[in-house]
Amino acid sequence: xxxxxxxxxxxIAAVVALGATACxxxxxxxxxxxxSAAIDPNGKxxxxxxxxxxPLQPANTMESNGSIVTRALFxxxxxxxxxxxxxxxxxxxVDTTDNKTFTVKLKKGWKFHDGTPVTAESYVKxxxxxxxxxxxxxxxxxxxxxxxxxxxxxxxxxxxATEMSGLKVVDDSTFTIELTTAIPYxxxxxxxxxxxxxxxxxxxxxxxxxxxxxGNGPYKxxxxxxxxxxxxxxxxDYQGPxxxxxGGVIFKNYTNLETAYEDLKSGNVDVLRQIAPKDxxxxxxxxxxxxxxxxxxxxxxxxPAFYTKQWKDIDPKVLQGLSMAIDRQTITKxxxxxxxxxxxxxxxxxxxxxQDSLGSDIFTYxxxxxxxxxxxxxxxxxxxISIQYNADGGHKEWVAAVCNSITKATGVKCTGDxxxxxxxxxxxRDAQEVKxxxxxxxxxxxxxxxxxxxxxxGTKSSxxxxxFSNKEVDNLIAQADAAKSQDESMKLYQDLEKxxxxxxxxxxxxYYKVNAGYSENVTGVAYAQxxxxxxxxxxxxxx
Amino acid sequence: MGRYxxxxxxxxxxxxxxxTLLIFLMVYALPGDPVRGLFGDKAGSPQVIASLxxxxxxxxxxxxxxxxxxxxxxxxADFGTQIASGRPVTDVLGDAFPVTLRLASLAFAIEVVLGxxxxxxxxxxxxxxxxxxxxxxxxxxxxxxxxxxxxxxxVVFAFQLNWLPPNVNDPSNINELLMPALVLAAASxxxxxxxxxxxxxxxxxxxxxxxxxxxxxxxxxVVGVHLMRNSLIPVVTYLGIDIGALMGGAVVTEGLFNIKGxxxxxxxxxxxxxxxxxxxxxxxxVIVYLLASLLVDLLYAVLDPRIRYA
Numbered sequence: 001x002x003x004x005x006x007x008x009x010x011x012i013a014a015v016v017a018l019g020a021t022a023c024x025x026x027x028x029x030x031x032x033x034x035x036s037a038a039i040d041p042n043g044k045x046x047x048x049x050x051x052x053x054x055p056l057q058p059a060n061t062m063e064s065n066g067s068i069v070t071r072a073l074f075x076x077x078x079x080x081x082x083x084x085x086x087x088x089x090x091x092x093x094v095d096t097t098d099n100k101t102f103t104v105k106l107k108k109g110w111k112f113h114d115g116t117p118v119t120a121e122s123y124v125k126x127x128x129x130x131x132x133x134x135x136x137x138x139x140x141x142x143x144x145x146x147x148x149x150x151x152x153x154x155x156x157x158x159x160x161a162t163e164m165s166g167l168k169v170v171d172d173s174t175f176t177i178e179l180t181t182a183i184p185y186x187x188x189x190x191x192x193x194x195x196x197x198x199x200x201x202x203x204x205x206x207x208x209x210x211x212x213x214x215g216n217g218p219y220k221x222x223x224x225x226x227x228x229x230x231x232x233x234x235x236x237d238y239q240g241p242x243x244x245x246x247g248g249v250i251f252k253n254y255t256n257l258e259t260a261y262e263d264l265k266s267g268n269v270d271v272l273r274q275i276a277p278k279d280x281x282x283x284x285x286x287x288x289x290x291x292x293x294x295x296x297x298x299x300x301x302x303x304p305a306f307y308t309k310q311w312k313d314i315d316p317k318v319l320q321g322l323s324m325a326i327d328r329q330t331i332t333k334x335x336x337x338x339x340x341x342x343x344x345x346x347x348x349x350x351x352x353x354x355q356d357s358l359g360s361d362i363f364t365y366x367x368x369x370x371x372x373x374x375x376x377x378x379x380x381x382x383x384x385i386s387i388q389y390n391a392d393g394g395h396k397e398w399v400a401a402v403c404n405s406i407t408k409a410t411g412v413k414c415t416g417d418x419x420x421x422x423x424x425x426x427x428x429r430d431a432q433e434v435k436x437x438x439x440x441x442x443x444x445x446x447x448x449x450x451x452x453x454x455x456x457x458g459t460k461s462s463x464x465x466x467x468f469s470n471k472e473v474d475n476l477i478a479q480a481d482a483a484k485s486q487d488e489s490m491k492l493y494q495d496l497e498k499x500x501x502x503x504x505x506x507x508x509x510x511y512y513k514v515n516a517g518y519s520e521n522v523t524g525v526a527y528a529q530x531x532x533x534x535x536x537x538x539x540x541x542x543x
Numbered sequence: 544m545g546r547y548x549x550x551x552x553x554x555x556x557x558x559x560x561x562x563t564l565l566i567f568l569m570v571y572a573l574p575g576d577p578v579r580g581l582f583g584d585k586a587g588s589p590q591v592i593a594s595l596x597x598x599x600x601x602x603x604x605x606x607x608x609x610x611x612x613x614x615x616x617x618x619x620a621d622f623g624t625q626i627a628s629g630r631p632v633t634d635v636l637g638d639a640f641p642v643t644l645r646l647a648s649l650a651f652a653i654e655v656v657l658g659x660x661x662x663x664x665x666x667x668x669x670x671x672x673x674x675x676x677x678x679x680x681x682x683x684x685x686x687x688x689x690x691x692x693x694x695x696x697x698v699v700f701a702f703q704l705n706w707l708p709p710n711v712n713d714p715s716n717i718n719e720l721l722m723p724a725l726v727l728a729a730a731s732x733x734x735x736x737x738x739x740x741x742x743x744x745x746x747x748x749x750x751x752x753x754x755x756x757x758x759x760x761x762x763x764x765v766v767g768v769h770l771m772r773n774s775l776i777p778v779v780t781y782l783g784i785d786i787g788a789l790m791g792g793a794v795v796t797e798g799l800f801n802i803k804g805x806x807x808x809x810x811x812x813x814x815x816x817x818x819x820x821x822x823x824x825x826x827x828x829v830i831v832y833l834l835a836s837l838l839v840d841l842l843y844a845v846l847d848p849r850i851r852y853a
Contacts, residue, residue: 052628053581053628053815054581054628054629055628055629062581062582133588133590133591133593133594134594136591136594136595136598137591138581138582138591140588140590140591141588141591144588153588153590153591154590155589155590207629210629226630226634226635226638227638227639227803228803252712253803254801255797255798255801255803255807256798256801258799259709259710259798259799259800259801260801262697262701262709262710263709263710263712263801265702266701266702266708266709268708268710268712392814419574420574421575421814422580422814423573423574423575423576423580423814423815423816424573424574424575426575426579426580427574427575427576427579428574430579
């Protein structure tokens, strides 16, 4: 099942794009001809989710079940389109001259669902509140880029301040953000739901607000029946570009995907986010063109634990060889039933700066060259590797297949190292107890290639669990971060990605695909980069 | 009798502390940390992790944690707070138990009514065709795994005949609970049938039955009172233990039919290392087990006048 995935994002312009095609007829979209064409603009539809783990506070939602609801209720300053370009939502403009100080101007006339206006103060106060460790928001480290964060949340000792000095309210609709160092692509981070505004009423009782959230998003909260369903309704005064095309959403709680699929077939739920492995071979015949099969921005890799004796001073050629010993084409087609696409780099599809070729052949299956490279690099120490994975995530089959492929091609002994569940797996990774290699998945936080490079392979990056550390890579990251514009920064990161085969911080295996489906009651269902359906774009048919 | 009950109730106290402590220690011994688990692949901010750990007392030694938890539970009926959602565990229990109770009682009713009547029929006709047919059916129920039975029922009754909904969307709807209850009851039902049958067949040859027939009692009274009362003792013992199993052990059935009951909640809490939720749920199950076995022991005296409790 779905574990705690890393943070997820939504792409509004998928809706915009949909809107463009449906532009002619909000009232009568009669092109398709048959009786199914009539749309009920106030119709509600249901979607399969699990019970959110956390209260619905925007900076406290890390797993996918909570974040899909939070994103429906809150709008942020900006968002992205399908290609990863920025779209303004609540912000009128976000300007900077030096990539260090950003001036945010808000659109006028926005209101929270309780009728109070959305002001610069709503943002600044919310961020300061979320950054304060005493408020225990799981995503608070996202504010670490802002100047003064270390005073509010020092690594040790008591906080010296309650407000980050980098945030300044200029007037009701303007505020400035000052960062500790320049980040050319900081605007991308602002699209994450952590950076949502909060209404004044929130602070009176944050716990209660987490059960009955008041936001500024396209939907307003109606009810949350624990472990059963969450209901939201369209917010009619919504000013953003992604106004809902349906009357509301019912998030229905399912404990597993098999039952959700059965309910989809019997018409009890309208939209699924995922299809269970059991139903993958049949879902396309069952659902016809309502079955969805599309790439999203996540990548599966196996990473060597560089702190172990085995990989400490390894010649990257050995890892290149191992990479070439994996028959990605066959494994994705057979074992994974076409639910993944062979990787061609470290950055996943749908992200700004994605490159479909790095000009290197390390991703192609070539047993002869693999053997030769491993030999040149001095061989795999002990001539045996193991891949650590969590047994509760459905990884067992492909780990076995990858191992098989490596052993067959190179003669290196390879075994799966199974941990009972994701918790135990994480524990071993955190404690640096991985014996040889481990599997690691990464879902985008924001669609900019730095997210897949800087946040994973920088020596001090938060996502770097393998102990990979390379001065040249750190230098290149620093250079890319110091770039004058987003564009330039993206290009520098692309160059960095092209050089990664020489360092091999990990072995990318494949990109994820959304395998999902929807019922006959709805139309216009599209899926964003993070693999979640775009709720606002869904249209409900008249019954 | 009264003194016996009092003694049994007092015996529950050490059992209660023993089981809760054991479970507390077991969850604690599992690798993984509930607070760290909230962050997944990301590292999270150390300050927030530290303050969350402090709030839930996870930075204390295990025995102190256990003491604090027990204090809260006994003095304030406070079962602690779920770490991820921040919901009080009593709320979580309040969601899961009614659902499970409904499912378990339905399954229990099916099991008792069907199991005992099939057992009596088979026992009365021991060795004949009816007996053999019931034997085969019972063996089938025991040997087919729960999930296979679940899928078969779903395919037949939900997808082909369209009589019942495949999954539970509203746990207060008896129609939707019928299929899961049947699946849940199936294996126990077979045991109850076999137990009743053996017991009935054996007692049928007992002296007191011959006497009862000889003194000219109507057949209904011979079977209904003399035979049944004595034959039900092993069955009642089994049923008593089975109540607990039906409530806590329905993980597979619950998952199969999308029921948010106790079994699934325990499973989920173990995966997330939410010690407090697990202990809270199990505590209640332990109490259910203890009360059920007390009840069974008292029922013995009702069923068999020879058994007395001083």
